[in-house]
Amino acid sequence: MMAAKAIRPAVLLNRAAYILPGKLRVNELTFEVPLDHSDPSKGNIRLFGRQVLKHDNPIVPRTASEEEEFYRKPFLVYLEGGPGFGNREPQNNSITQTALDKGYTLLLLDYRGTGLSTPINQPHLATLGGPKEQAEYLKHFRADSIVRDAEAVRLCLTETVDDTHKTWSIFGQSFGGFVALTYLSQFPQGLREVFLTGGLAPVKRTAEEVYKALCKRVIDRNEAYYSKYPEDVGRVRKVAQFLHQNPTKLPGGGDFTVERLLGIGLNLGMNGGIDLVHNTILQLASDIEQFGFITRAAGAALEGQIPFDTAPIYAILHEAIYNNGPGKASNWAAYRIGKGIAEFGSAPGLHWLLSVKDALNYQSQEQPLYFSGEMVYPFHFDCYPELKDMKETAELLAQEDEWPQLYDLDQLARNKVPVYAASYVEDMYVDADFARETARLVKGTKVFETNVLYHGAIRAKTEEVLGQLFKLREDTLD
Template sequence: MTTTYRIPGAVLTEREHTVPLVHGDPSRGTISVFTREVAAPDGLDRPYLVFLQGGPGFEAARPTSPPSGWMARALKDFRVLLLDQRGTGRSTPVGPVIPGATAAEQAEYLTHFRADAIVRDLEVIRAELGAERWSLLGQSFGGFTSLTYLSLAPEGLREVLITGGLAPITNRPVDEVYAATWVRVREANQRYHERYPGDLARLRTILRRLDEEDVRLPNGDRLTSRRLRQAGMWLGDSAGFERLHHLLELPFGSAAFLADAQMASGWERNPIYATLHESSYADGGATRWSAGRLAPEEAITGDLLGAEHVFPWMWDDYAGLRAHREAAQLLAEHPWPRLYDADRLARNKVPVAATVYVDDVYVERSFAEETARGVRGLRAWVTNEYAHNGLRADGERIVGRLLDMVRGRA
């Protein structure tokens, strides 16, 4: 089904695509994947740029009216294709639980929602739309998926832009990845308390009271100290220090404090964000709750705020995750297949340009630079001007410069 309509500054075309649940095994049935094409209103036939968003487990960005930021810049050169990756947004939802399924069946079902399946979905869609080749813009997890695309089907790609998403590609153990993220998040905590030195005592008081009192969020969940520590997710955002400070300065237990504390830990809206998160770093092998196993003691009982780290207890503290509890445990022990072909990437012929953010809390800089060296023809822009959300903060400049780099103009 295809629907087209206009908004100020753009023409939008919405499509629903039918793809196999398991590529190569038609007996497993099909699911629907939704795309929204955004084109400039001048009617010119521009090539496609596919946007792969962060995650895993989040739908595509929704266009504003008129388009702004990175999308406004992209529309000068492209038609932008926004993909609700399988299981998200208007694509067939995963849901909290598969009716009648055992935990093992649900876990097996969820194994088909990683980057390799997303790439194969896009190859089906590319053929359906008649695009000989198209370009990619991958943010964060979307950058990881772009590297998988370059590993599996580079013949479908004209050029690739990656922002904050150069994953390790050499089968680096997942524990090394999470050990590095804990170092980065500790540094971010230190920078935060240097900016707001009065907040450390305030934070310690709040954490103590949450251990002693039964404080309930607007949705009925208990606000535990370990849940509040996940507000450290904001430390990787350019405006995150201020968002965290504005949460901590509110009167403890007030309606505003509780509403903002609930918003600070956004794992429930898209449950596969938590359930499949560690699998996005598993380039072969099982994760076995790596982030939790490697967490320093002060991130468990002290005042160290975490970031994109998942823990087994989340499926107890978050009501919206509980239906995935048993499946998540099985997936933590699942021997995940490889996502990247390092040999093929070393022979890559597709032009690639990528940002590497010096103080990225989510993607380790040293591993990103190692990946940049391992992908033939990749040009890296290493910068301390932005946090992980640089594409959202200054997208016009970032996309413009990456296009200049990938096309040899810079």
């Protein structure tokens, strides 16, 4: 069982209010919290968030007390996917309107290290010391620290409200669901209800188990891709062969390698992802045919698809999100699992993980090259500018086995906070079987499961997903 942890309220440094089109009243909030909540002497970091409310102009102006009552709504905190991403602006966030229509005050809080919350970047890491010091710093940017931040902000924002408004609701998309389950494990007393979309984390599973399952999902999506676009078997090989023979730089300065090309398979599990990958390959192949080189437009389009440079946490801490407690090092689990699958011939299309040269020159030219999925490999730290100087740090983190516990299975088993989840059978990022296992482990979880929506449905099919979630919350089961 995880020990209870006392959290001090965050310090509110600044609040600025604005009115945005779409009848949105936004308070931009800046907080200060400790880097290490258990040892404040290690210094502080900043958190940034946006508090979003409905705005209107009443015909008869409200009194001060009426105004206060009008804006006193229970909080719903949106937990973004990732790890490593800050929030979209409220007018561009898919849940904003529904949250406000349902009577919530929406809080878009950037996780530490993302967005405007002391974002992780290589030049700043370099000021902290060498790889050892950088790795030690980065260990404070997982979900266990994120939920302490959120709890500190809750204590700050609800300090003067009545007891019925002191708890808040949270909404976790993808990695945000992982954060939500850590929140349920550590601070359930702060929560009123939990919504999850594609975020039923594999709370009992190791990184190795996760990637064994996800590799199968990635292979399925590759087969679906080449079934829809069979001509791309030759196109992908042609582009890969060109990159192997012609060292190419991307507009942002990164090396455009075969491995980086095949990394765009990260998109295959999203709504429209297969078409996005096809259009990218079509543009690259067309450039090579017409000009004998890859144009800036094609390079820039590809560059923006994998966010390792702009969200380095996504790369450097990705496998660490599966390390639930001490004694568990990820040790490049995705790379080891992928190479094993390729070596034993169960997925020849992954042979490039063993040898790009062999995959291009000696395998049958009719054999498709498989794209990778949401996997981070050691060689990614050779071809992304923001990651190159983090390579030694990444190696230390991959070997690290002293991680804090993320989930308390005993607490989750006796959970009293309502949990409403949307889960996707064809999810390439969160294995559906493990999601079902987690739903059984967390007491009081209601699940809407579907095989006709994908991981990013909260953005692609917003009304459908939110309608089903709130139906779980508001309707009666017979």
